[in-house]
Amino acid sequence: MGEPVISPGNMQQNTVKASASVSRKPRRGSNWKQYMWGYLFLVPAIAIFIVFLWVPIIKGMVYSFYNIDFVKGNTFVGFDNYVKVFHNPDVLLSVRNTLYYMLLCLVIGFWVPIAASIAISELRWFQGFARIAAYLPFVVPGVVLYGMWRWMYDPVGPINALLGWFGADPVSFISDGRWSMVSIVFMETWQQFGSAMLIYLAGVLSIPRDWYEAAEIDGAGVWARIKYITLPSMRNLIVLMLILQLIGTSQAYQSQLALLDGGPNKATLTYALLTVKYAFTQLDYGAGTALGVLMFIVLSVLGVLQYKLNKEEY
């Protein structure tokens, strides 16, 4: 800091500075009193985060080396759970099914909200209505969705009636192993694209209008404007949503469980569903957690990627 020059004005400044630094770094004694409320406010949250989040996360690693038995107590079994899991041919099958499901979600579901958001942003009339209609399926509860779409996909349901108009043979969408996964992806796209669409729409609408004006004056056509202005401006958002979708779809099991229970002939048995079945049908919690740990290792790579991108954007 250097020698203080003594003059009335400076002295005042110095005292202010000194008192400010005191309040920032108080002496040891006053520490507790000053921050008591702050710590008191944090204690319940820290306790709950430890007991209900960190303990399960760490126990997950530990339990994967144990045979869990609620009656006789847990016994250490080393890598037995992992060996068991790797010898089960269903694991490989479920990984393949999950990758197939993720691919279908990309091919069928990923581009829809992007295209829809650009299209809806261009609507001159009924924009609000289209927005609400697109989002409405998202608030339909899961159980209602399953009942609704079982009927939609029924061999005598509306979709087959529509196909009948075009002279196609009826398809049993759900019970036919070739169609079952596709049907699930269509159903989920129907339900979920509205929320992704709104996120993209916010991105599209935040692009300054005069960029389009300038591009048009320079002779850029409509497609060129979309290709060189709209899509590049949304690039970060699209990549972020892609990673979020990959993280989400790699863990999917609820629709597969509710509609088909992994059938027909294990065609919709995803990895997460297999984990759930290990734990709650066969009651083999050890093997279930071992599968969870393997999943965690793979997904943490994606998680780190998402974190980096998130930081870039915000």
Place this chain on the structure above:
Amino acid sequence: MKERGILSPSDLQKPLNKVVYGLMCLCIAVMTFTMLYPIAMTMFNGLKSNQEVNSFPPRFFPKEWHWDNFPKAWNYIDLPMFLKNTLLIFGGNLLMTILVLGLASFSISRIRVPYSRAIYFFILLTLFIPASSYMIPNFVNLKELGLLNTYWAFWLPAGANAYYFLLMKNFFDGIHPEIFEAARIDGASEWTSYLRIAVPLSVPIFATLAIFIFSTAWNDWFWPSLVMHTEDKYTLATAIYKYVINARNMDSSVKFSILFMVMIPPIFVFLGFQKFIMRSVSLSAVKG
């Protein structure tokens, strides 16, 4: 034309663009219809006779309006009890979120105790661990704590949500610090300034969180079906899944009227709180 988008008014003068724009509008119309058709059909199927629901090809409007399906559906399972359970979980979770996470985020954002950075990361780190990888140990943990089949198995873990924590912390960061300084000079304790200043100012974020928590409580069927194992504790969604979706001998028309009744509250919540929800959707883009 006041505003331009990607297209300008002069673009629409060209015939090719006109055709493409028309096609695009048609696509959106088809999309809107596809979105609304299954929802409308759930309602109309609930008003048809059982025979008519199962006839092929399906008709849109019922031939006869069977309003008596609704009392039948209401009495098919004990809906009020399941509704009560769902609302209990919703209320407890909301209270827990506001009390535990609200206080914690207030402390991190406003009081800035020593090591608050470390605590912040301790909470935020959980966002990056995929939920399904610790679902089973979580269940085993609840079982070992003896919380299975109690509401505490939902209420207590509701205080461990890093995403809601982050939303509230960001909101508190946006409140002017002068307000709190003024309160402190007037002799308010931290507790008073949370309760009397931060909470009233935070109604928008609490409303957003309330909608999130409501939709989770209303929609989640799988986790409650594991945690609650006696019928009198089932939530609405779990009960519908067990007794309606998986029912073998049940009139389809009654099934649809139950589904319709379950679908109505979230739709009304959505239509009523549209502005909050539309905003909260863009918040969820930041979700990890």
